[in-house]
Amino acid sequence: xxxxxxxxxxxxxxxxxxxxxxxxxxxxxxxxxxxxxxxxxxxxxxxxxxxxxxxxxxxxxxxxxxxxxxxxxxxxxxxxxxxxxxxxxxxxxxxxxxxxxxxxxxxxxxxxxxxxxxxxxxxxxxxxxxxxxxxxxx
Amino acid sequence: xxxxxxxxxxxxxxxxxxxxxxxxxxxxxxxxxxxxxxxxxxxxxxxxxxxxxxxxxxxxxxxxxxxxxxxxxxxxxxxxxxxxxxxxxxxxxxxxxxxxxxxxxxxxxxxxxxxxxxxxxxxxxxxxxxxxxxxxxxxxxxxxxxxxxxxxxx
Numbered sequence: 001x002x003x004x005x006x007x008x009x010x011x012x013x014x015x016x017x018x019x020x021x022x023x024x025x026x027x028x029x030x031x032x033x034x035x036x037x038x039x040x041x042x043x044x045x046x047x048x049x050x051x052x053x054x055x056x057x058x059x060x061x062x063x064x065x066x067x068x069x070x071x072x073x074x075x076x077x078x079x080x081x082x083x084x085x086x087x088x089x090x091x092x093x094x095x096x097x098x099x100x101x102x103x104x105x106x107x108x109x110x111x112x113x114x115x116x117x118x119x120x121x122x123x124x125x126x127x128x129x130x131x132x133x134x135x136x137x138x
Numbered sequence: 139x140x141x142x143x144x145x146x147x148x149x150x151x152x153x154x155x156x157x158x159x160x161x162x163x164x165x166x167x168x169x170x171x172x173x174x175x176x177x178x179x180x181x182x183x184x185x186x187x188x189x190x191x192x193x194x195x196x197x198x199x200x201x202x203x204x205x206x207x208x209x210x211x212x213x214x215x216x217x218x219x220x221x222x223x224x225x226x227x228x229x230x231x232x233x234x235x236x237x238x239x240x241x242x243x244x245x246x247x248x249x250x251x252x253x254x255x256x257x258x259x260x261x262x263x264x265x266x267x268x269x270x271x272x273x274x275x276x277x278x279x280x281x282x283x284x285x286x287x288x289x290x291x292x
Contacts, residue, residue, distance in 0.1 A: 018207050022236075041267060048238050052206035100280050103213075103247040106239035113274055 006072060013055045013064040013085070021051045021068060032072045042133045043077050046111040046118070050081055050129050053107050058085020058127060076116075076134035083127050090120045186212075186233075188219075195226045197262075201233035204241035212241070216248030216259070225257035228284050232263035237271055245281055260284045 009024045011017050025047060029040050051066070058064050064085040071078045095112055098105040112118045117132045186200035196219055204212060219227055229245060231237070249259040262284040264272065272278050 015207055018205055019203075022203070041270070044236070045238070045267075045271065048205060048236070052238060052240060056206065097275060100277055101246060101250060103243040103250070106242065106275055110239050110271065110274060 007068075007070040009068040011066050011068075013058070013066060013083075017055055017066065018048060018051055021047055024068065024070075028070055028072065035072060035077060039077055039133050039135075042114040043079060043131065046115050046131050046133070047079055047081075049107040049111040050079075050118075050131060053111075054081060054083050054085065054127065054129070057088055058083050060086055076132060079131040081127075081129040081131075084125065085127060087122045088120065088127060092118060092120060190224075194224070195228060196224045197228045197230055199230045199233055203236045204231075204234050204244070205236065205238040206240035209238075209240035209244045213244035213247050216244060217251050220248065220251035220255055220257065220259075223255070225252075225255070227252060227257070227259040228262050229259065230262045231268050232265070234265070234268055237268045239271075239275070242271065242275060242277060242281075246277070249280065 007024065007028050009020060011020050022044070025040075025044055029035060047068075051068075054064065054066055064083050067082045069080045069082075071080075090108070092108065092112060095108045097109045108118075111131070114133075115131050116134045117130075119130045121128045121130075185202065186198060189197045189199070191197065198216070198219070200212065216227065216229075227248065229248075234241075245259065245261065252259045260282045261272075264283070272281060
């Protein structure tokens with residue numbers, strides 16, 4: 001993503017973090033009207049789920065610093081979340097929808113289902129999520 | 139029928155039993171009781187309206203974004219409606235622009251509470267985004283859709 005980052009949001013985990021993520025994507029889609037509605041919806045859904053996951057699970061005894069980068073190219077949208085919260089025990093290959101009567105545990109399955117690819121890495125004391133939706137020509 | 143803004147959620151819970159009828163313009167004849175209230179989680183505000191029709195069906199109308207920032211409070215209100223002895227809740231989602239897995243989880247927890255009390259919770263009036271999430275998560279089988287808005291007589 002080096003040299004191509006066009007949108008960056010830096011926030012602290014907190015009650016208004018999800019709203020700021022949503023508002024940033026509202027701005028992004030306003031600026032990139034060629035991105036199909038289906039891709040926008042996929043990114044909106046998946047970004048919300050990943051951001052909520054970061055806020056819920058990466059909590060330590062201080063606010064977590066979250067950085068979101070979004071790259072819009074002619075054929076794909078890539079979003080990268082980085083946070084300095086706790087390391088997560090995540091195996092995306094094993095993520096499945098829970099039993100239908102479970103009230104929790106669907107977020108990663110939803111994000112994985114709607115995206116072209118979703119990855120998680122722990123690197124340099126930070127969690128790194130990369131979301132990609134592709135398959136269009138803008 | 140009169141709308142009334144309620145400042146506290148505890149006051150709403152009391153009114154949601156609709157026992158007093160003091161919010162109706164004509165107590166005893168008003169067909170549908172309505173309360174309007176909001177959940178304020180810092181800057182995120184979710185407003186929703188609750189109706190109870192003469193046949194006892196409670197219809198909840200959330201508005202805006204039903205995500206992780208407001209889902210805990212929304213879940214709490216559904217559980218309160220269930221514990222009040224209501225047997226049928228319809229959540230009309232026509233005013234919900236976006237729902238995420240946390241919002242769905244709140245609906246599932248509300249459904250479980252209703253079933254535990256011998257009741258049921260159903261959903262109505264989904265927009266495309268909400269319908270897509272319900273379909274994606276394969277919850278359409280238990281969060282059954284009511285035809286129409288879920289209002290009086292439905």
